[in-house]
Amino acid sequence: MQALMDSGATGGSFVNAxxxxxxxxxxxxxxxxxxxxxxxxxxxxxxxxxxxxAIYPRLQIGDHVESLCPLFITTLGKHSIILGKAWMKQHGVVLDMVNDQVIFAKGHCQHTAPTDTLKAKTASLQVEKQIHDSEIQEPVSQPPQRMTNPCSITMIGAAPFNMLRKQKGAEVFAVSFKDILEEQAKEEAVEIDPKSILPQEFHEYLDVFSKQAADKLPPHRYADHHIILEQDSKLGHAPLYNMSREELDLVKKYIEDNLSKGFIEASKAPFASPVLFVRKPGGGLRFCVDYRKLNAITRKDSYPLPLIDETLAQITGAKYLTKIDIRHAFNRIRMQTEEDEDLTTFKTRFGSYKYKVLPFGLTNGPATFQRYMNETLMEYMNRFVTAYMDDLLIYSASRLEHTQHVKMVLQKLREAGLQADIAKCEFFVQETKFLGLIVGVRGMRMDPAKVQTILEWKAPRSLRDTQAFIGFCVFYRRFIRNYSTIMKPLVNLTKKNHIFEWSQACQGAFEIIKRAVTEAPVLRHFDRDKTAYVEADSSDYISSGVLSQMDDQGVLHPVAFFSKKMVPAECNYEIYDKELLAIIRCFEAWRPEIEGTAMPVQVLSDHKSLEYFMSTKKLTRRQARWAEFLSRYNFQIVYRPGKQNGKADALTRRPGDRPEGNEEDDRQKQQLQTMLPMEKLHPELVQQLELKSREQAQDAQLAPILPQDQSIYDKIQAAQLQDELCKDTIQRLQNDERDSPNLALAHCEERNGLLLYQNRVWIPEDIRVKLLCEVHDQPAMGHPGIGKMIRIIKR
Structure with a gap:
């Protein structure tokens, strides 16, 4: 295998999955x-x-052999293994560039694997401990330390560059990170040879893993997708969305690729859906068609998806597991009639086209494909294979039996004209991730990602942090035995006149409660026969949510938790977009559970305007992308006041997630940008601004002795101090209270003596008209209209 020694990999050593x-x-x-x-x-x-x-295999590099080398399992590029800085330091690696050699300078390096059983076992335990110890506990790559030697690369201005390029023998080159990343993407996009990964026992089925076969137009079959409209209505032509040059290039490439495959063809239908792009998690854009209008009038197909409990019960006792992922699953299904194809028409700058295969985004697409999978594998279903959409899980009690079972399934896939993606398949494993759970020979357990949000909750550093944690846990107190006794050290910290001091007793109680919340009987597995509840919330910097279901007694139990910091650009979203972003993030995280549910997922939000989002006629471009994503799910947004949405709200208040005045935090910087830097202004305008600034400074010096009217700032502050609702809200904020009978305190903040709501100054009713008049009547305003006046006031 090819290995890369990388001194910049400070997080440990890694191996490709x-x-x-x-x-x-x-x-x-x-x-x-x-x-x-x-x-x-x-x-x-x-x-x-x-x-x-992680794994710890025997590693051999030339004559150098070591028996136990810990490697973290992840996804790499063209290299099979990356040996990081810690490994190189441990072995005293010296690079001999003259002779193209790697020298291991440390004397302790093993040149032969240990043959003594006891010694090997001891070494194994040491490596397991090393994996969990602090040295490799945070495998996050850090930027390499700055070199102290003079650097041959220097930042220069335009004038020196122009002078240097004229020198004799000067050479000029240009390079950008975009070029590097594109080349890296090309290398990573090289198709994997199935023969190099597929176990020898299954080489007779190499054609089932062929990408070329998956790119061919499938024949018409009994499982073709048919669209039934609930009402005879005209779809009409949707307007084209404005696109950047990059997006237009991608549209053209998508059309050319799919025309060559035969997946699409030109359309003359009198209606069409618009095209938009969704940003991929790892970067890049994904082509999507906005079928919202078509989905709204399509009769829903309530074909059932597999029940998790039944599936997991069948796996009990299995010793070997194989997971198979179907390549381009939906594209292996044809549209049934020409009328069905016409309904999929999408409109672009390059013309209108329709799909001959099942596209992504149609409301009944998952049901059609699940039906085809069930009928394809019906003979073996519930015996040794189960299928959930494009994921297949084969389970057996012995390796010999498992080999036969996998061959039987591959034969069925071959007959059905379905191909598998070898890069996403796993063979002869004892444990794998399936339906949001980790299933294996030792039974099933919760996916660590579902409870990571709670387990990584940092210890409170203030009274407010402690109150947020207690407020979250109080929803689950009925499930935790001796809850009051365990929580007592934390509750004592919140008492009046009590000095905040985080003790060992507090830390112990904090850890016990965290574990209790993430284990049975509090946490439950997802049940498709029951209604799912998603409680989503968003603060200025964090999106969070809780997925829950009721038990047989009608008690709500959590299934999974989610919390994620916003990227800097997201921090500038309007509050309703932030709330919608929280819902999007939750749906992305819990797609295996909530996609294709027969009963609508109840999304509980404290922002009332979101109830009308899916039916809104005029959407921003960002909202249109989100609407396309949400159209794949069966859900209903239900308004619930903020004071009742405490669980998700508490997850947005974890210590360490907020910038807390850190001006170096990118999220904080994004909100404090200069709209027009000086270099963007004409020199004469800069000079005029400097003169105006000096005049204003002189006026400010004279202000104490000049008889001026009270400033707008002071008028608002004085009015807030007289307004009963403002005074009550300010008092609650100063007391670190979480709830108010009048409004959601999560959206309130006191800053520089003013009360803010949703990051805007709260204007009491008494002075609203007066403030409008004062701003409107200024000569510089030029008698603005209603829309402009509202924008001025908002600023």
Whole structure:
């Protein structure tokens, strides 16, 4: 295998997930699960899914052999293994560039694997401890330390550059990170040879893993997708969305690729849906068609998806598991009639086109594909295979039996004209992720990602942090035995006149309660036969949510928790977009559970305007992308006052998630940008502004002795002090209270002596008209209209 020694990889050593499977088979070892997932970050700042497992195989580099080398399992580029800085330091690696050699300078390096059983076992335990210890506990790549030697790369201005390029023998080159990333993407996009990964036993089915076969137009079959409209209505032509040059290039490429495959063709239908792009988590854009209007008038197909409890009960006792992922699943289904094809028409700058295959985004697409999978595998279903959409899980009691079972399933896929994606398949494993759970030979357990939000909750550092944690836990007190006794040290911290001092007793209670919330009987597995409740909330900097279901007694139990910091640009969204973003993030995180549910998912939000979002005629471009994403789910937004939405709200108040005055936080910087920097202004205008600034400074010096009217700032502040609702809200904020009978305190803030609501100054009723008149009547306003006046006041 190809390995890269990378001194910039400060988070440990890593192995590609696909190669880890091969190593485990060859070495007859099993991955070790980490105590908690570890976040990783690439050299370019891109993030990857958290690392949950590691392996410690025998490593041989030339004559150098070591028996136990811990490697974190993740997704790499063209390299199978990356040996990081810690490994290089441990072995005293010296690079001999003259002779192209790697020298291991440390004397302790093992040149032969230990043959003594006891010694090997001891070493194994040491490596397991090393994986969980602090040295490799946070495998997040950090930027390399700054070199102290003079650097040959220097930032220069335009004038020196122009002078230097004229010198004799000067050469000029241009490079950008975009070019580097594009080349890296090309390398990573190289198709994997199935033969190099597929176990030898299944090589007779290599055609089932062919990408070329998956890119061919499938024939018409009994499972073709048919669209039935509930009412005879005209769809009409949707307007074209404005697109950037990059997006137009992607549209053209998408059309050319799918025309060559035969998946689409030109359309003359009198109606069409618009096209938009959704940003991928790892970067790049994904082509989407906004079928919201078509989905709204389509009769719903309530074909059932597999029941998790039944599936997991069948896996009990299995010793070997294989997971198969179907490639381009929906595109392997044809549209039934020409009329069905016409309904999928989408409109672009390059013309109108319609799908001949099932596209993504149609409301009944999941039901059609699930029906085809069930009928394809009906003979083996509930015996040794189960299928959930494009994910197949095969389970057996012995390796010999499992080999036969996998062959039987692959034969069915071949007959059905379905191809698998070898990069997403797992063979002969003892544990895998399926339907949002970790299933394996030792039974099933919760996916660590679902409870990571709670387990990573940092210890409170203030009274407000403690109140937020207690407020979250109080919803689950009925499920936790001796809750009051355990929580007492934390409750004592919140008592009046009590000095805040975080003790060992507080820390112990904090850890016990966190574990209790993330374990049975509090946390339950998802049940598709019951209604799901998503409680989503958003603050200035964090999106969060709780997925819950009721038990047989009507008591609400959590299924999963979610919390994520916003990127700097998201911090500038309007409050209703932030609330909607929280819902989007929750749906992305819990897609395996809530996609395709027969009963509408009840989304509980404290922002009333979101109830009308899906039917709003005029959407921003961002909202249109979100609407396309949400159209795949069966859900209903239900308004619930903020004081009743405490669980999700508490998750937005975890210590460490908020900038808390840190001006170096990117989210804080994004809100404090200069709209027009000086270099964007004409020199004469800069000079005029400087003169005006000096005049204003002189006026400010004379202000104490000049008889001026009270400023608008002072008038608002004085009015707030007289307004009963304002005074009550300010008092509650100063007392660190969480609830108010009048409004959601999560949206309120006291800043510089003024009360703010949703990051805007709260104007009491008594002075609203007077303030409007004062601003409107200024000569500089030029008698603005209603719309402009509202914008001026908002600023």
């Amino acid at each position: 696909v190669d880890a499977k091969r190593i485990c088979e060859i070495e007859n070892i099993s991955p070790i699960q980490l105590i908690k997932p570890k976040n990783i970050e690439g050299f370019n700042g891109a993030t990857a899914p958290p690392v949950t497992h």
